[in-house]
Amino acid sequence: MQQTTDTIVMIRPVNFRMNEQTAVNNYFQEELDIKNTEINSKAQQEFDVFVEKLRAVGIHVIVIDDIVSQDTPDSIFPNNWVSFHKSGDVALYPMFAENRRRERREDVLLRLEEEGFNIENIVDYTSAEDEGIFLEGTGSLLLDRVNSKAYCALSPRADEDLFIEFCEDFEYTPVVFTANQTVDGKRLEIYHTNVMMCLAENFAVICLDSIDDKKERKNVVKHLKQDGKEIISISEAQMHQFAGNMLQLRGRNNQRYLIMSQAAYDSLTPQQIKAIEKYCPIISSSLETIETCGGGSARCMMAEVFLPKA
Template sequence: MQTASTVLMVEPIAFGYNSQTAENNYFQVEQKDADIQEKALQEFNDFAAKLRSKGVKVVTVQDTLEPHSPDSIFPNNWVSFHENGKAVFYPMFAPNRRVERRTDILDTLRSEGFSIEKVEDFSHFENEEKYLEGTGSMIFDHDYKIAYGSVSLRLDEELFRKFCAEFGFTPVVFHSFQNVGDQRLPIYHTNVMMCVAKEFVVICLDCIDDEMEREKVQEVIKSTNKELIEISEDQLQQFAGNMLQVQNEAGEKFLVMSETAYKSLTSDQIQRIENHCEIIHADLNTIETNGGGSARCMLAEVFLPKAL
C-alpha cells in the first residue's frame, strides 16, 4: 500500500531552532521571537485538525521537556512503521535528535490497536558515524518496492543499500544539490526534493546535477507508469518537494503540503495534482523557518497491521 490512513505526529513542547541540524540543513533560519513554541503549537494543532477533518486518523503524542529535543516535531526521521509489523529505529546525524527515539510511542500505537511484532534498530551505526534518517532520507515507492535515496551526511549509501536489502527494496541512489550563497551543496534530505504518490511523482530534477543520475531517476519513475510532475529549485526552496500522500479510512487520497509550498505551485501543477487527489495545505511558517522541515517531515506513516 502506497498511502497510509494513519499518521503519527509529535506535539511540540519546546520547539525551536536547532544549531546542530543547521550545520547541513540550509532551510533553517533562526527567529528571535519569544513565542516560537506557542506559534509552532498552534500550527501543529491546526494541521492535525485539517487532516482529521478529512477522515485521516492522526495519533498524537506529546514531546517531553527533558531531555530537550527541539526537532521532535519531525518523527519520520527516527522511526518508520511497516506492513509486516516491524518498526525501525534509525541512526541520526545530530546528537540532540537521538533522544527523540522513544519506545513509549510504540506502546501508544499498540494501545491504538496496532501490532508491532519486532523493532529493527539501526541506531548503533551512529557509533560509526553512519546515518540514515528514515523517510526523510529515503523515499519509498511501496507499490514497486523501490527506494529513492539522495546521498548526504544524513544518508550513508552503504547503510541505505543494507536497509534496502533487508526490507526488499530496490535502491535508486543519486546526489542532489541546492544553491547556498555561491556554493552548490548537498540537499540534506531526499524528501525535500521528491514525493512519490500512488499515481504520480513530484520531483525537482534540476537539483540532480549529474546528467546520467538524472536520466536514471527519470527512467525508474517512467518504468512505474506514474506521472512525473516537475518542480523548480525555487519551488523546492519553498518546500514544494516536501509533500506526502495520505488517505482516509474510506480510501479517499489527499496530497498534504504547507501553505508555503502550495502558494509556490503553478496553476498547471495544482491541476495535475488535483487530477489524482485533493490537496490539503496548512500554514507551517514558524515550523518551516526554524526547523527547516515542512508537512511531510511532521508525519510518520503507520502501515502496521491491526492487532488480532
C-alpha cells in the first residue's frame, strides 16, 4: 500500500467566486471587492500555472472542465465529494452546502475509466444529506493508507458516526478529535481536517495548537509517533496561510514532492522548510484568489487517484 500517488484529478473553474453557502462555517473565506467574472479569470490563471508546475515534474494531472450551467462556485475543490481507492472503490460523500452537491459528476468517473483506471464499486454516503449529516471526503478525512488510520477533526461538515461507518467500510482505525480556530475572540471548529493537518509518508505537518483538548492532542501525537512520522508543528497564524493544506505526490522517477500554495510556503520558517526538504522538495504556486474567495488551497484542489489500472 502506498501513501502517495502520481495521478490526480483537478477541476478547472468556469464559475468560481465566493460561495455564500459555505461561508457560514468556513472562516478562511473573504470577500474580494472585484467582479465575479474577474475573480473567475484570476482563479483560472492560478489554476493553469499550478497545473503546469505539477506536470513539469511528471505528476499526471487529469484536468476536467467545470460545467457552466451547473453554477458550482466551489467545483475547484473535488476532493470533498469523491475519493478513489486502491481496492477499485470510489466513495461519494455528503456535502454541507446544497450548491456543492451538484459537483458530483458521473462523467468524472467515466473519464477515469477512459484513462485506463478500474472502478469496481461505488460506496455512496450521499443519502446522509437528507438527515443533515455530512462528511466531506478527504477534506474531512486524512487517510494514512499505509498504517490504515484515518484522522478526522469533527465539525458541522464531519459527522462522527458517519466517519466511523467510513472507517468500518474501508478498514481504517479512526482517530477522532476536535480542532478549533479563534474567530472574533471565540474558539470555533475548523471546517476541514486538511486545513490544519497534512500527512506525508514520513512526516506530518500539523497545527497542534488547534486541538484544545489535551487528551485528544496527546492521542493524535501518540498515533503519529507510533507510525514513525516526524511531527512538524505549525502555528495557528501559519494555518491561516494554509500551511496545513499540503499534499505529498509522486512525480517522475518516483520522486516525492510536497505541494502547497505560495502563501503557505511564505509563512514557513527556515527550520520548517529544512525539516520538510529533508524528505522531499517543495513545489509552491500562487493561489491567492482561490484561497481568499474559496477558503481552500492547494490540497483541496487535488483529488488523488489510487485506483488500479484496468
